[in-house]
Each structure stands twice: as structure tokens, then as C-alpha cells.
Amino acid sequence: MTGLISTAFGVIYSIMAYMLPDATIGNPMEPKIFPLMLGSGTTICGILLTVIEGRKKQAVKETKKANGLSHDSKLIIYTCFVTLVYALLFERIGYVLSTIIFMNAMLFALNGKEKWKTNLIVAAAFSIGVYVIFLKLLAIPLPMMPILEI
Amino acid sequence: MSFKKTMTTLIAGTVVTAMLLTGCAGKPAAPAAGEAPAAPEVKYPEKALEFIAPAGAGGGWDTTIRTVAKTLQDTKLVSVPMPVTNKPGGGGGVALAYLEEKKGSDSIVTVYSPPLILINLNGSTPLGYKNTTPLARLIADYACFVVSKDSKYKSITEVMDALKKDPKSVKVGGTSAAGSMDHLQFLKIAKAAGVENVKEIAYISFQDGSGPAQVMGGHVDLLSTGIADAKGLMESGDLVALATTADKRIGEGKIAEIPTCKELGIDATFINWRGLFGAPEMPEHAVKFWQETLKKMSETEEWKNACKSNGWDNTFASGDEFVKFLEQENENSKMLLSEIGMLKQ
Amino acid sequence: MDVILQNLMNGFQVAFEPINLFWVTLGGILGTIIGMLPGLGPATGVAVLLPMTYAMGPTGALITMCGVYYGAMFGGSRSSILINTPGDGAAIAATFDGYPMAMNGRAEAALAISAIASFIGGMIATVFMIFLATPVARFALKFGPAEYFLLMLMAIAMTSSMNKGNVIKGFLSMFLGLMIAMVGLDPQSGVNRFTFGSLELQSGIDFLTVIIAIYALGEVFKCFKDIREGTKKMQTKFGKIWITREDWRRTWKPILRSTPLGFLIGALPGAGGTMAALMAYNNEKNLSKNPEDFGKGEIIGLAAPEAANNASSVGALIPMLSLGIPGSGTTAVMMGALLMLGLQPGPMLFQNHPDIAWGLIASMVVGNVILAIVNIPMAGALVRVLAIPPKILYPIILGLAFIGTYAISNSVIDFYIMIVFGIVGFFMEKAKIPSAPFILAIIVGNMMEISYRQALVISDGSMGIFVGSPIAITLLALTIGSVIMPIIKSMKKSRQGSSISMK
The missing domain is CATH 1.10.287 (Helix Hairpins)
Known part of the structure; x- marks a missing residue:
């Protein structure tokens, strides 16, 4: 192949x-x-x-085994889709909001719906933390949210 | 349990460091804020600006834009950060493509010189000076031709004599792309000196700025470059300048000792103007700000000193004057390129 | 000699001033943090912290930048070891054996040997630099375009042929990587190549984006099931950050061998840390009695590239200080900073500003010591990142990967490029095509092609230039040897194997 x-x-x-x-x-x-x-x-x-x-x-006759790809490939396609949405939203609604959405999408898929509290907290803390570090500490500009300017 | 603890420590740590460091980084900029010229309608600039050198570090464009950024900061004419990024490649074409991508942006300032016009005319890129917003012409610089200290060529006339016998006998290096400034300035002088078939002369472009090392190592015979680019190695004696393309002696110290091509009987000059440009369709308020600010800058002592030490002529022009100058340059370059046979039809 | 020592003493006086000690420590810590983030390497680190240094004066600024540079080199391999995501090209080699070590529950030893090897490599290289800067710079001048081309060819040929399963797949990976490097505006002729009309692709595909995509995204794609079900192997108990006596006994020779190699490669403008680290890795693998252990958590496979990598970062300062030519992306930024401070880098720097030049060298020694001291306890805290459950850690890694990519180019286009390369990386993994040759080829591809074309212009089209100097011939011989050796070895083995099975 x-x-x-x-x-x-x-x-x-x-x-x-x-x-x-x-x-x-x-x-x-x-x-x-x-x-x-x-x-x-x-x-x-x-x-x-x-x-x-x-x-x-x-x-050697190739030993074909049905590997458990199906579930993984679904997740890969899901990740690609989520990233596409992330890229589309990134410059439109700003870094913080789009990242919270992206992180939640990934966390819900991996960490499960039951732990929604953890998911929300991690996503928000990560987005805001990175935003502060990049913008304030490293002076690397990130796209801002319209109107609110954060 | 342990995870929660780690996360809290992590977050707390991040926030504390961030606060500590913002305090640190913010300080130098703070006192200058009050003195910034306040534009009446739009407050500009408020955000960090993006200064672009369309070539690698250490070259003429890079030195110019960094000197501008430093002078603007030292004289407190601009109080927001002005980080310089290098976008080398395509003899400046890569940066032009980037400007086109950022059409309408008010925060990008870049530097260009004759290659802006040349790379368009020789067909390297469809983009040209019309795909920028001209802000101001700042300086004029001149080319010089340098050889290694143990080169067999002791004067520019010897080089030309060798080329007249065999145009492939001297390997010429330069920093700009083939068909662009460093290449053309040499061909212009060679043609004036009576070399035929100048198109056949081997030209090797070292766009990463390694040209001086290549000529010192003997991999090329001669380097066609800007005076400021090879200054350090000329002063230390590792490189010897054979001639400049100015119409008179310039600079001070060792630079002033270099003869001009005219003195040596080759009747041609090459002027390397440098100016600042913004992205295409730069907003009006930003253009106005830069034209005024750069004019002020060109009149400061700091700028005059920088020009002197780099061997630049301070030739400020902006607005219509600059645009007319660019149109004139475009016509002149067209003639030069078609004479040499490099104009894209 | 006396003059050097005298100057060095003066340099140490400058470096030991409390304020300068403070700057180098601060720079080192900040650099380590930046280096750990995927996508942010030493060049970005120095560039973003540059504005901070304006207020410090030339000496303080240079010393801080040096600290950031070193710190980022130390930090880059942390994320390689812990989460298989190199912070920078030079840290790729640290994923080969560093990450397997962490998977085997030896993360502490991996972090410790990485810091120790980096320290020794950096220290010895600094001593080399003090006494050998001029001869090394003269030697580097002997490298013309033909020699550069051959050097890069050797590096990628070696990396391609070290693939244990299948040498051809190694070379396939190399060719694919070189193809990626071709995308964009051709720097020599200005022709657009493989850009498919996209303006964004004209400036090429950044190798950092590809590294992040293949390693960070690739790792997530590969282990989706394990991550979700919580069965992904992770270290959860942590001990002291140190190595055993046995580890040390086995690694000190590879460290000492890799240091001069890294230093020399670093001193060649443009060659860089990635090449140095990968060449040291290949070299040790070839010398080893058990090459099959490499890639499974062999400590030598981590120590050697780490030493070479830091030694090369010292070597890269030589072209800048002695010739005024940037030796790497990072030194290019530093050189820009020097120019802004009104200092002309080059041979005159030592004459006109001996205090600054020698202060810089002395603070490299001081910075190295401080970084080693700071890094060991920092590693103790860092290793606990692994305590975060993978279900939460991996989304965070993804988040960091995207922001790192955005920071490189300020363009969302790179998000799409990342998805593409994440998938490419996934299929390469499935087809057992190694990723190291692919990435090294993307890093050196452009320069390789340019050198090739420059060489042919100089020689007027004659291929003879590639055997035109002793250096060129040596490099060519090494290249051919490195390709043929593994093939002979594997043929011998298979012959032995078949002869046994015949009986």
C-alpha cells in the first residue's frame, strides 16, 4: 500500500x-x-x-486484523471538525471565548459529560491564564472579543 | 485530590508570575505615555506595532528599521512597543506578500529600497510599490565592492579588466536576490567600465547575510554590498573595499578612505534610497501620524548621529514628493534593466 | 593566553555584579518557561523579551538575552520528555528516548540527565569558545555553499538511514519533508512553488507548526482510546530528580563525545541545534553495542543530543561575535538587539567593547551554573504535570499547541495546516514511516536547495565542486558510509538469520 x-x-x-x-x-x-x-x-x-x-x-500471508480503528477515527474526525470551527471562530469572537468553546468540546469528548464542572473550570482557567500570559507578559497580541475588548 | 492541588498551585503560580512580570515590563513604557503626540480624532498608536525587516538580520533593511525603532523610542516620539521581525526571502517579495495579506492594517511599518521596484520589474513578483502605502523616504546609502584581504584584486579596475577578458572569471556575491539591487549595482558599474555581456557574470545571492563570510573564505571573489553591512569587517581589516558607488567621499574614518568609482575613471553612480512603507490601504489616520512623526524624527540629533555613524545621507521626503520620486525611480530602473536585458517583457 | 585570562577575569567581574547576576537568573527562568511551551523556542523567547531589555543598558540586555537563550534550550526538552511535544526543533531528539523513559517510569532520571548533560555540554563549549573562538571561526570560513550542501545532506541521510525497521521508509520520509520545504516563494528566482494560489503559503510552511502538529496532535490521535478510557500509561509516583551511579557511568563518555560535535556544528552559520542533536544521537547509536535499545528509553540516547544541543547554542555565538554574521535564528535576533544598542557585532566588538564581549562570555559560564541549579528543583515541580489525568492533560496540550502555532505566524491559516499535518503524521505512524527525517528535512530543506544552487552557479554548472575540497570529500564519504553501513549490517543479520533457519 x-x-x-x-x-x-x-x-x-x-x-x-x-x-x-x-x-x-x-x-x-x-x-x-x-x-x-x-x-x-x-x-x-x-x-x-x-x-x-x-x-x-x-x-508470509499478511495477517490482517481488524484493528479498533473505527472508534478512534471517529474521534479524529471529531477533533478535525472542532479545530475547523475553532479556526473559523478564532478571529471573529476572540481568543478567550473561542478557546473556551474548543477546550470544552475536547474535554467533553475525552473527559466525559459527567464531569462537566471540571471541564468548564479547566477550559475557562486555561483560556484566561494563557491570554494573560501572552498579552501581558509576553506582549504577543491575540485576537480580542468584539465590543468587550478582552 | 493531588490533581486539584496541583492545578490550584499551577494557576496561582501563573497569575503571580504574570503580575510580577507585567509590572516589570510595563515600567519603561509608562513615563513616555504622557508625552506621546495625541492625535485629535483617533488615538493612534495604542497597540504594539509590527516593524518588519524584509530580509535577514544585519543587512541594510534590518539596520535601517531597527535604527528607526530605536530612535523613535529614545526620542519618545512613539511610546508603544515596536518589535522588529525579520521576514527574509524573495529579495523582499515574501514580506510584500505578507503586506498584501494584511491589507488595510494600521500597525505594520516596513522598510524598502530599490529592490521594491526591481523585483517587480524583473518579474520576480507581481507585487510592487503600488501594493504598499508609501510613508516617507528617509535616507540614501551607497553600494561598495569588497574583497578579502588576501584577494588578488587590489582595485576595481583590475576586476573590470579580468571581466573584460572573461565575464565568468570573477564570482560576484551579494545579499539581494539575483536581478535585484546588489546584482544590478555591480552590473551597472561593470557596463560603464566597458565590460560586455554583463549578463553572463556569475552572481550568487546569500540572502541569509552570510555574504561577508563567503568572500572571506574565498568562495566568491567579490561582494557587492551596502557600506554599513560590511563596516565591522572593513574596520578590522578582514575585508578591503575597492570602491563605492557614491558621487563623493562619504562617512568618516576607514569609510572615507574608500575611493569612488568616478575617481577611478568609471563614470557611474548608484544610490540606494531607503524609505518606510505601510500595508496597502493603510488607514488615513495612521498615514498622517507616520508622515508627521517621521518628519520630526528626521530632524532629531539622535537620527542625525545615527546617519553619520552608518554613512547615510539624510534625505527626508514624504507625501506626493515621495510618490513622484518612486514613479521616477520606476522609469529609471526600467531603462537600466532593459539595457542589461533583465526587464520582464 | 595571559591576555585571555586577564580579559576573562574582567568579564567575571562584570558578570558577578549583583544586578547582572539577577538578570541572568531572571532571563534563565523566563527562558525555561518559554522554551517549555510548544512552538515557543529560544528565537521567539529572545524576540518577545527583547523590549524588556531596552531599559537595562547594553551589558544587562546582552546578559539577559543569553540567559533567555540558554533557559529556552534547557526548557525545550522538558516538554519533549514529559508530553512528547518538543518545544523547538533542537528538542526533537529528546523525544526519541526521553519520552520512553518517562513512560517507563523514569521521568526523574530523564529530566535530571537532560539538565546534567545540558550543563556539561554548555560549560565545556564555553571553555572551547574562550580559547578556540578564532581558529573555529577561521575553520567555519572554509565552508562554502558546496560544503554546506554536503553537511546538510549528511545530516539528513544519517537521520534517514538510522530508521531501524526500514531504511527506504526513512528516505521516503526525508523526500516528503524536503517537498514540504519547497512550498512557497523560491528565494532565488521569486517563482511561486506549490502554493496553489494561496498568499499565505507564499512564505512557506513553518517547521514549528509541523513539529507541533505531528507530535502534539499525532500523540492525541494515536492514543485517543487509551486517553479516554484512562488506560494510557503515565507515571504517577515521583521520586528525587537525580540519576543513578550506573546511569552516570554509562553516559559520561557520550556526553563528552557529543559536546565538541555540537560545538562545531553550532559554529557553522545556519547549521543549528537540530542538526547537532540528531547527529550526536546517530553517532551514539552507531557506536553503541545495543543499538536496538535506542528509542526504547536508552539514557545515552537522551544524554548525547542534550549535550550536543547546548554546546551548539554556544558555538552559534561564534559567527556572531567574531564575524558579525548570525549563526542561527536566535543569534540573528540577538544581533539585531546588539545593533539597536549601538554595538557593531563582529571582530571589533572585542576591541571596542571588551567589557561587554567578555562580560557576555563570563555570564555564559555563570548562567549555565545558575540554570543547572534552578532547573533541578524546577524539574521536581514540573514532573508533577504527569499527575494530571491524561483526559484533562491532553486537551490542555492541544490548547497550548494551537496558541503556540498562532504565536509563530499570527495567522489562523496555520490551524488548518496543523490539522493536515496531524493527519499526515497519523498516517505516517500507521505506515511506520519515521517522523524525524521528515522534520529535519523541513528545517534544512530550503538552505539545502539554496546551497546546492549557489554551488552550481559558482562552479558554472560543474558537479566537480562537490568533491572540490578536502572537507567536501570527507563529508561525501561520511554520507555514503552512513547510508551503506546500516544496509550492510541488516544484510549480514538477515543472512545469519536465514543461514540458521536453513539448518
């Missing part, structure tokens, strides 16, 4: 590298040479891996 995917990726990358615009100064091919080398390198690695994987499959 890994081998085939890498081979395909290497070939696609090489084609994309070849299609890159020419440089206006000096050798026009210059910005493409290194990416082309990388593309071919990946392709070679991919082919080698495919060959080795193929041999192994012949020797």
Missing part, C-alpha cells in the same frame, strides 16, 4: 514540478531541478517499497 501510494505521489509531484513556471533570471529550469530530484527520489523509494512489500506478501 505505502509503496504504491508513494510511487503515485512521486510521479504526480514530478509532473507538477515540471509544470512550475520558468525563472525569469538566469537558468529558467533552476527552480524546478531540486523538486524534480525530490519527485524522482520519492518514486524510486515507492517502487522499492512496492517490490519489498510484494515479496513479503508472497512469503
